[in-house]
Amino acid sequence: MKRRPMTAPDLAELEAIARDALRSIPGELRRHVQNVVIRVEEFPDEETEREMDLETPFDLLGLYRGVSLDRKSVSETATDVDMIFLYRRPILDYWCETGEDLVHVMRHVLIHEIGHHFGLSDEDMERIEAEA
Numbered sequence: 045m046k047r048r049p050m051t052a053p054d055l056a057e058l059e060a061i062a063r064d065a066l067r068s069i070p071g072e073l074r075r076h077v078q079n080v081v082i083r084v085e086e087f088p089d090e091e092t093e094r095e096m097d098l099e100t101p102f103d104l105l106g107l108y109r110g111v112s113l114d115r116k117s118v119s120e121t122a123t124d125v126d127m128i129f130l131y132r133r134p135i136l137d138y139w140c141e142t143g144e145d146l147v148h149v150m151r152h153v154l155i156h157e158i159g160h161h162f163g164l165s166d167e168d169m170e171r172i173e174a175e176a
Contacts, residue, residue, distance in 0.1 A: 052136050053146070059084045062130055065150035070172060073158045080110070080161060081127045082154075088131055102134045106153040108160035128157040 053061060062082055066074065087101040098104055110126030130153060139146050152173060159169035 055084050055132055058132050061147060062150050062154065065147050065154055068151055069155055069158065073155065073172065077158050077161060081125055082130065083127055084130045084132055086132050102137050104131055105134050105138060106130045106157045108157040126161060128154065
């Protein structure tokens with residue numbers, strides 16, 4: 045059988061991988077993010093780079109944008125949609141450097157960003173990921 049050369053997934057393919065990875069996230073997290081938009085982009089935009097004080101756009105794999113659940117108020121009207129941005133090129137760079145399974149990488153980034161939606165600490169997210 046002739047092997048096809050391995051190519052990096054494009055934006056649409058990475059989005060499909062993210063959807064698959066999202067289905068594997070523990071239900072305790074997943075059920076609360078049904079209204080959170082997941083968006084895959086090549087890199088963070090320049091404003092995000094400045095805001096996050098990044099040395100390089102490869103420093104950021106994902107980003108939660110919105111008001112975390114621990115800071116939301118029932119009396120306030122939402123002014124924007126909660127979103128999780130996944131950055132394709134930094135994720136692929138990390139994937140190549142580590143040799144980890146790409147679905148595992150996507151799952152890890154999603155858990156981390158969903159954790160921010162909940163206002164969880166990095167330690168909380170590591171525990172949830174380890175238990176899953």
